[in-house]
Amino acid sequence: MDGHDVVSWRRRTHGIDALDSLQPSSDSGEAHVLAVDDSLVDRKVIERLLRISSFRVTTVESGSRALQFLGLDEDKSSGHFDGLNLKVDLIITDYCMPGMTGYDLLKRVKESSALREIPVVIMSSEKVLARIDRCLEEGAEEFIMKPVKLSDVKRLKVYMRRDSGERNESEAENRVNVNPKRKLREEEEDDDNNYDDSDLSASSPSPPTCSVSSSPPSASSSCLSSPSMAAAAAATAAAAAASASTADKRWLRMNGGD
Amino acid sequence: MLGWGVDFLRAEMNRLLALLFHQGVLDEQFLQLQQLQDESSPNFVSEVITIYFSESEKLLRNLRMLLMDRELSDYKKMEIHLNQMMGSSSSIGAKRVRNVCVAFRAASEQSNHAGCLRALELLEHEYCYLKNKLHELFQIEQQRALASGVRYPAQHD
Numbered sequence: 001m002d003g004h005d006v007v008s009w010r011r012r013t014h015g016i017d018a019l020d021s022l023q024p025s026s027d028s029g030e031a032h033v034l035a036v037d038d039s040l041v042d043r044k045v046i047e048r049l050l051r052i053s054s055f056r057v058t059t060v061e062s063g064s065r066a067l068q069f070l071g072l073d074e075d076k077s078s079g080h081f082d083g084l085n086l087k088v089d090l091i092i093t094d095y096c097m098p099g100m101t102g103y104d105l106l107k108r109v110k111e112s113s114a115l116r117e118i119p120v121v122i123m124s125s126e127k128v129l130a131r132i133d134r135c136l137e138e139g140a141e142e143f144i145m146k147p148v149k150l151s152d153v154k155r156l157k158v159y160m161r162r163d164s165g166e167r168n169e170s171e172a173e174n175r176v177n178v179n180p181k182r183k184l185r186e187e188e189e190d191d192d193n194n195y196d197d198s199d200l201s202a203s204s205p206s207p208p209t210c211s212v213s214s215s216p217p218s219a220s221s222s223c224l225s226s227p228s229m230a231a232a233a234a235a236t237a238a239a240a241a242a243s244a245s246t247a248d249k250r251w252l253r254m255n256g257g258d
Numbered sequence: 259m260l261g262w263g264v265d266f267l268r269a270e271m272n273r274l275l276a277l278l279f280h281q282g283v284l285d286e287q288f289l290q291l292q293q294l295q296d297e298s299s300p301n302f303v304s305e306v307i308t309i310y311f312s313e314s315e316k317l318l319r320n321l322r323m324l325l326m327d328r329e330l331s332d333y334k335k336m337e338i339h340l341n342q343m344m345g346s347s348s349s350i351g352a353k354r355v356r357n358v359c360v361a362f363r364a365a366s367e368q369s370n371h372a373g374c375l376r377a378l379e380l381l382e383h384e385y386c387y388l389k390n391k392l393h394e395l396f397q398i399e400q401q402r403a404l405a406s407g408v409r410y411p412a413q414h415d
Contacts, residue, residue, distance in 0.1 A: 041310050041346040048294045048302060096341060125345050147287045147349045150294070 031160045032056040036066045036093035049153045063100025089160050095124035110139045119159040267402035288351030317343045333366045355384050
């Protein structure tokens, strides 16, 4: 599988084993993560978790600081860059923060043409389905349950943006993508080795692996914007949105939920 | 003789840790913190815990103040503080403290002043216990580090 496809980081279930064989994110030095959390304790912990996993880390205490760091003025909605713009390969943010929540930050990032391709991961100590759903809808890669562990952080490598050299290509592909969540649901429908969706028991097995075998076909298909694909995706999304989605259940399981 | 000291201290530390786990005072997140400590960050755990103590004490003071006025207790603000304390407690593996925060928050959501007061007292109690035990742990760890240092002087034997 081509490691630099933007869709590879759009997909939210990655078999870690398969992707280990791909090029690591640090082609030109370590990947740079921006961690946002209003808790000093949590900032210290996440910083250490990230450093130990060979990421470069910048921590900030609020969404507005994060936007400043990303070069996006809080008041303007355009992606106008001014001031600080150190390349960020991933944003990991707490959900519950005073002022701008992690969700608000996610929205601002995804609305910005300059920043929208940066993968965003949300952390929360509370398992609220509506919250998880909302974040995934808005384009978050993953919703991690706190307390964050080393294994969670190691998994982040999978979402890393590629080098800026490939960024232009990624941006072009981005505009063509349908809403990744819809796309994901559609792909789920087709997966042979999906989870048993009715299983929400505490004893369910842990890490997701079903996507590994299906990644090649979905990677190629999701680059396209063929009408039938989009229509099917939309239909699926409508149906999926109506009920407590399989994605939600899967997310809970992935993140240690019962 | 010094070797005996190091082993003894390590055993003491493990015994204390096991007790705290057994009591549900700490959970596996504390072990995760310990795993993050190494030569490049040799005081990581105590640094994080120190921040935790200072933040928690601030939060506890704020909670106490918010509960002082029975008529005008700002439950929303209490919940904000509680969420913060819950979050940081869970991040360091302070399970019992976190659980009391959850109960406290439930009382606050019901604007139950008496319930909140009871919960605050319990919270202060659990927090004190945790703090004392962690201090004990750090003392043993310090002694062990000292003992290890003396045990292996360079070149001599």
